[in-house]
Amino acid sequence: QVQLVESGGGLVQAGGSLKLTCATSARTFSDYHTAWFRQAPGKERDFVAHISKTGGRTFYADSVKGRFTISRDNAKNTLYLQMDSLKPEDAAIYYCAATRTYYSGGTLPAYDYWGQGTQVTVSS
Numbered sequence: 001q002v003q004l005v006e007s008g009g010g011l012v013q014a015g016g017s018l019k020l021t022c023a024t025s026a027r028t029f030s031d032y033h034t035a036w037f038r039q040a041p042g043k044e045r046d047f048v049a050h051i052s053k054t055g056g057r058t059f060y061a062d063s064v065k066g067r068f069t070i071s072r073d074n075a076k077n078t079l080y081l082q083m084d085s086l087k088p089e090d091a092a093i094y095y096c097a098a099t100r101t102y103y104s105g106g107t108l109p110a111y112d113y114w115g116q117g118t119q120v121t122v123s124s
Helices: none
Strands: 004-007 010-013 018-024 033-039 046-051 058-060 068-073 078-083 092-099 118-123
Touching: 004 078, 004 092, 010 033, 018 033, 018 118, 033 068, 033 078, 058 068, 068 118, 078 092
Parallel strands: 010 118
Antiparallel strands: 004 018, 018 078, 033 046, 033 092, 046 058, 068 078, 092 118
16 A cells, blocks of 8 residues: 655745645655646546656646656655646646556556645635
8 A cells, every 4th residue: 555645735826836745655656657636626637747657757738838847756755746837727636646557648547546635726
């Protein structure tokens, strides 16, 4: 069982930045490819970004490309999401997720483990 715990959410003005963190106690964190998703009120959960287990490959939703950066530190068992130039439409609950399935683009794999989420609010 892999437990994921997000933190770093909060209230920020449009144009501002936030850095989300996803911590895990899993000793095998480096065995998992990881991702960020988000869900706004009344909407479905959407893909934000994915990073391979080595950090060598990243993928982004078009809506965040150029503004968000996903990264990880396997030595610290931690996943990050740097969010810059935030817009009101970025407001949502952000979730981290992990999967053993390799992703090379196209249809997303099924993610086996999910965190509880952290709220991001962007004021205009």
